Amino acid sequence: MMLRYAFQTVRDRKAGFLGAFVALLCAAALVTACGTLLETGLRGKIGTERYAATPVLVSADQNVHETTVKEKKGKTKTKHKAKPVAERAWLPAAALDAVRSVPGVERAVPELTFQAVPLVKAGSAAKPTYGHAWASAALTPFTLAEGRAPQGADEVVVDRALAARAALKPGSELAVQSTGEPKTYRVSGIATTPRGDLAQQSALFFGEAEAQRLAARDGQVSAIGVLPRPGVDAGELAGRIEQALKGTTAATAQVATGDERGPVEFLDAAGARIKLVSMGGAMGGTSLLVAILVVVGTFALSVQQRHRELALLRAIAATPRQLRRMIGREALLVGLAAGIAGSFAGLPLAAWLYGRFVDSGVVPTALERTAGIFPMFAAVGASLLGAWAAARITGRRIARIRPAEALAEAALEARWPSWIRTALGMLLLAGGAVLVVVLASLRTEPASTPVTFLAVVVLAGAVSLLGPLLVRGATALLAGPLRLAGAGGHLATANLRGNATRMASAVTPLALLVGMTCTVLFITPTLGDAARAQAHDGIRAGWVLAAQGPGVTAEAADRIRRTPGVEAATEIVHTSVRVGLVKYGAQGVTPAGLTRTWDPRVTGGSLAGFGEGNAAVSELAADQLGLKPGSPLRLTLGDGTPVTLTVSAVYARGLGFGDLTLPHALVAAHVDNPLAGSVLVAAEPGVGRDQLAAAVRGYPGVAVLSARDADEVRAERQDAGAEINLLAMGLVLAFTAVAVVNTLAMSTAERVREFAMLRLAGAKRRQVLRMLRAEAVAVVLIGVVLGSGIALAVLTAFSVGMTGVAAPAVLPVAYAVVVGVAGLLALAATALPGRVALRVPPVDVATAKG
Secondary structure, three states, X not given: OHHHHHHHHHHHOHHHHHHHHHHHHHHHHHHHHHHHHHHHHHHOOEOOOOOOOOOEEEEOOOEEEEEEEEEEOOXXXXXXEEEEOOOOOOEEOOHHHHHHOOOOEEEEXXXXXXEOEEOOOOOOOOOOEEEEEHHHHHHOOOEEEEEOOOOOOOEEEEEHHHHHHHOOOOOOEEEEEOOOOOEEEEEEEEEEOOOOOOOOOEEEEEOHHHHHHHHOOOOEEOEEEEEEOOOOOHHHHHHHHHHHHOOOOOOOOEEEEHHHHHHHHOHHHHHHHXXXXXXXXXXXXXXXXXXXXXXXXXXXXXXXXXXXXXXHHHHOOOOHHHHHHHHHHHHHHHHHHHHHHHHHHHHHHHHHHHHHHHHOOOOOOOEOOOOOOHHHHHHHHHHHXXXXXXXXXXHHHHHHOOHHHHHHHHHOOOOOOOHHHHHHHHHHHHHHHHHHHHHOOOOOHHHHHHHHHHHHHHHHHHHHHOHHXXXXXXXXXXXXXXXXXXXXXXXXXXXXXXXXXHHHHHHHHHHHHHHHHHXXXXXXXXXXXXXXXXXXXXXXXXXXXXXXXXXXXXXHHHHHHOOOOEEEEEEEEEEEEEEOOEEEEEEEEOOOOHHHHEOOXXXXXXXXXXXXXXXXXXXXXXXXXXXXXXXXXXXXXXOOOEEEEEEEEEEOOHHHHOOEEEEHHHHHOOOOOOOEOEEEEXXXXXXXXXXXXXXXXXXXXXXXXXXXXXXXXXXXXXXXHHHHHHHHHHHHHHHHHHHHHHHHHHHHHOOHHHHHHHHHOOOOHHHHHHHHHHHHHHHHHHHHHHHHHHHHHHHHHHHHHHHOOOOOOOOHHHHHHHHHHHHHHHHHHHHHHHHHHHOOOHHHHHHOOO
């Protein structure tokens, strides 16, 4: 019976359920989009290109491993953990002999992969370019379409796509910037593959000796491609190779077949998987919390609008159980329809979001997007569960009270919210305060970011539950200014006081929108401004050589050092290392004249004599790792090489210069791109840009910037990071904005009878509209103040934890735009439904049945 009545209610009250349907549809679309990103990170295919004709591929282990053994209650528990390194790990070349000796191996081909950038006009379709030895061309396979193989140290073979883009042919000259100084080669041939051009990269092939010189990895190879003998199964051969390598210097080597070859070729795509899992999980978790908050608020408003109907059902002997079942089944019907529609709507949303991540460089194109059915099922399930739970929570009170009380509550809103609601609100408020305190103690971005957004949602949840009390308190403060609006202001004040619960349902999404948007917009500038300030204060050099291409070569830096008037030049190359399994940003610096160009504000030890075997660490890293000057520091470099260094100094400006500073020669020998990203130049007064630019004019891709110009470049990079954060959370913000419009439109549209009674009592149409505008302005003010307070508390705690000072960065123009957009959404969502409602003659409304 209740199911039939639920069907009838949904059919006859489509407009009443529309708001809940829209909220659930948006939530399902959001879950599908975030779930697709998460599934792409977990299961997204990374197809191979370079090794398409290589059934078995041997490569070095790209992970750092840690094993912990714990004794608990007489039982031994062993845990193995692994984290990826930042650069390409290399194999010892001696492993080649072990692989060739395995039965079933037809041919084992050593592979060298290194940076090799052709110095040509890139164009919009430029792809990453890598150098290889011509002997490994068979791994794709590349064959000559024109010309011949490279025979000397000054010859190169290019692929067909690069030849077409740069208008190259056999005999053309091509300048290439690799791991050292630029060199001009003669194109000896043009190569192609049976499958056409490579989609993700371009390839340059050199002679064997020249490739080894450019790779700068004596006695090492990046991989070994294995071609099995006819009839030999690739999987079985891979197992034999793994056994053969045990006990050798390549015992930890990884042997890949099939789709496992792609991550070996595209290391950035393999790393993007982890990033997508983290990003998709964070977005999905935040989305679910926001969706729960919004959907519960929407259903609360929907049930509140039906209090009279539900009270009548109680009055004619409907039991609480029957009422709960009816409300729950109505919710399930709406949730099912919204979940199915939203799951399909989420697929193009996921494709758009994935495309934006690819365009911004967060995700490489080599990682293919997965469009499975699991996120869609999860979205439908979440929609059903969310609708049912929201209906049960919001219908609990009306279903439990006695029939006479139900009719009384339907006629007049309760003056005070239930004690359970107030207690839960206070509990959430206390929880939010605890999260803010915890946030102020977190000093790493990976730890603080999820707590930041969780704190915003929890505090917004507290606002939702305590909303009626907050609205009543705010109304007492706004009563005076509202009365200045005349009769409309008096009516708005009365409505705010008498319908605080309804008004609170509109305040909550507004507060969440303002709080979440301000947090997303200002979290990156808060951290970035502190880092820029530290870098600005710590760079003593007046000039910076900046790389506009692959990097600044050592010869260019030496040329600057020999320039008259130059006192010191410090080359800087960046990477990341792991201490244990913990990842730290690191920089390599040339020791000569270091204190003349760079001041990280040393608080322990000294940079005097900094050089081979030394490391300087930030105060944060020193605290986390228990280090002090003289302590040994065991770490794993970017390519997986373990080293032990001695801490010579501890410095305070870790945000500006990274947590670890190492000797340049050590870092450059273990990164994919050993060229300096920048060179700090300290010069005597009178040495200007023109003199320095003339010294490096013969080195392509090197620009001379003043310290101020370099700071502006850092600011541009910071803005790019803020755009990525906004993109990642943009769907959540858009959903919240839709919730604002949806809730206000629902709240206004159901007041047709109220407007008719006001009209019949003598109020004019413009007075009713003025009342609506006054209410909307009050709701916007309350929502903006609460949302701004939430954002300020959270951002201040984030700033204290990450920078040590309570100085959140608030951009006035951006904040004004946020408030302006929130206000426009609220006014539009109130005025348009209000005008539609006022078109109905009041007499018709008053005499209508039901």
